[in-house]
Amino acid sequence: MFDLQGHRGCRGLMPENTIEGFIYAIQLGVHTLEMDTVISKDKQVIVSHEPYMSHEICTQANESPITAENEKQFNLYEMTWEEIQKFDCGLKPHPRFPLQKKQQAYKPLLAEVVREVERFAKKMNRQAPVFYNIETKCKPETDLIFHPHPEEFAQLLFEVVEETGIADQTMIQSFDVRTLQWLKKNDKKVALSLLVEPANEITPEGNSFDFRKKIDELGFIPTIYSPFYKLVTPELITFANKNQMQVIPWTVNDLATCQTLKKLGVHGLITDYPDRVF
Numbered sequence: 688m689f690d691l692q693g694h695r696g697c698r699g700l701m702p703e704n705t706i707e708g709f710i711y712a713i714q715l716g717v718h719t720l721e722m723d724t725v726i727s728k729d730k731q732v733i734v735s736h737e738p739y740m741s742h743e744i745c746t747q748a749n750e751s752p753i754t755a756e757n758e759k760q761f762n763l764y765e766m767t768w769e770e771i772q773k774f775d776c777g778l779k780p781h782p783r784f785p786l787q788k789k790q791q792a793y794k795p796l797l798a799e800v801v802r803e804v805e806r807f808a809k810k811m812n813r814q815a816p817v818f819y820n821i822e823t824k825c826k827p828e829t830d831l832i833f834h835p836h837p838e839e840f841a842q843l844l845f846e847v848v849e850e851t852g853i854a855d856q857t858m859i860q861s862f863d864v865r866t867l868q869w870l871k872k873n874d875k876k877v878a879l880s881l882l883v884e885p886a887n888e889i890t891p892e893g894n895s896f897d898f899r900k901k902i903d904e905l906g907f908i909p910t911i912y913s914p915f916y917k918l919v920t921p922e923l924i925t926f927a928n929k930n931q932m933q934v935i936p937w938t939v940n941d942l943a944t945c946q947t948l949k950k951l952g953v954h955g956l957i958t959d960y961p962d963r964v965f
Contacts, residue, residue, distance in 0.1 A: 690955025691964055692820055693717040694938050695736060699784050699959035702777035703744065704734045705792040706803050713808060715961045719818040719858075720804065721937075724797055724844060726834050731768040732797040732847045738763050738824055738833035740774055744781060748773040764833050768796065784959070797821070797844070801851040819857045820880065820957075821848070823866040837865035845875050860913060864905045871907060880911035880935070883918060898923050908932050916948060916956070924952040939964075 696708030697715065709720050723736040740761035742753045753761060763771055777792025801819070808817050823844060825834045834840055841859070848857050860880035861867055867879045885896045896918055902908060908930050912923070916936035927934045933954035939945050940959050948956060958964050 688718065689949070690718050690818075690933070690935060691716075691961060692719040692721045692935065692955060692957040693961050694721050694957045694959045695723065696720060697959065697961050699786055699940065700962065701788055702781075702790065702792045704736060704794065705777055706795050706800055707777070707790060707792055709800055709804050710807050712961060713804065713813065713817055714811070716965060717961045718815070718955070719820050720800075721820040721822075721957050722797075722800070723822045723824050725763050725824050726840055726843060727763055727768050727771060728765055729767045730843060732844055733763060733768065733771060733794050734797055734800055735763060735794045736824065738829070740776070743783075744779055745774050745776040746779055748775075750775075762833060763794075764835075797847050798851055801847075801853055805851075805853075816856050819848075819853055821857060821859050822882065823859065823861045823863065825861070825863050825866065827863070827865070837863055838869045841866045841869045841875075845870065845877070848877060858911060860911070867909065868906060878910035880913045881905055881909040882937075883912065883914040885915070885918065898926070911935050911954075913937060913957070916944065919948055919951055919953060921951060927954075928952070 693712035695703035697712040701708035701711045704722055712720055722734050725733050725735045725738040727733050739759045740753050742755045742758045745753050772793045775791055776794055777790050781787050804817055823840050825837055825840050830836055848854050854876055858878035858880045859870060860882050862882040870879060883901050911933045913935050916939050919936050923934060935955040936948060936953055937957040938959060939956045942963055945964050
């Protein structure tokens with residue numbers, strides 16, 4: 688099956704990483720919900736792309752604006768879940784996504800997202816299960832500043848996956864190989880996806896990036912290799928097919944590029960606009 692994934696739900700159409708956005712994405716028919724997670728001060732797994740309140744999408748509880756200069760002061764790793772849910776992250780017009788429907792929304796718990804999505808999928812009599820592609824937003828330089836060490840992050844995330852009963856429907860993705868290595872070492876039964884963003888290695892003369900270096904850095908062949916879409920090559924597809932690895936690039940928002948990538952043989956793609964791809 689070609690795996691069409693809704694990026695942060697369906698960011699082009701609804702506020703990103705919100706329950707409302709995820710439900711709308713499954714109404715559109717996506718196979719997998721792609722989302723990001725961070726950790727709060729009280730060790731809750733929160734669905735959010737940034738580990739702080741982004742000035743692009745959030746406002747304070749008293750409707751005071753958040754600016755580019757002060758947004759990192761609203762560090763989610765230093766805030767409790769009770770404090771986090773008081774911020775609105777759905778009403779502010781998004782400068783890059785003018786088609787987004789605006790409505791009040793907050794950064795939800797991962798467990799909340801799963802509960803509401805599964806409830807809605809059952810209500811709509813969806814035959815196929817909803818799958819979840821969940822990213823750990825961490826990197827070495829911000830350990831213990833914006834997030835815990837990757838081992839703790841991965842453990843907290845996996846506990847929610849187990850508790851909500853979606854392990855068979857889940858892939859965990861990360862740019863930080865430490866997360867995936869810990870999950871592999873501890874034999875956690877979820878698919879693992881390596882995210883790749885070597886934008887500085889894309890030259891005017893062509894793609895000079897060697898995908899094997901990233902896999903060597905990881906130390907094993909992941910279930911999914913998820914690169915920036917311009918890094919997909921016939922050589923990568925050939926390697927993937929020989930090694931039972933899927934290639935699911937991000938983030939693809941125009942139909943012509945979708946068609947080109949599908950002809951190359953990708954196994955799915957991640958998009959802000961699932962409606963366009965359908």
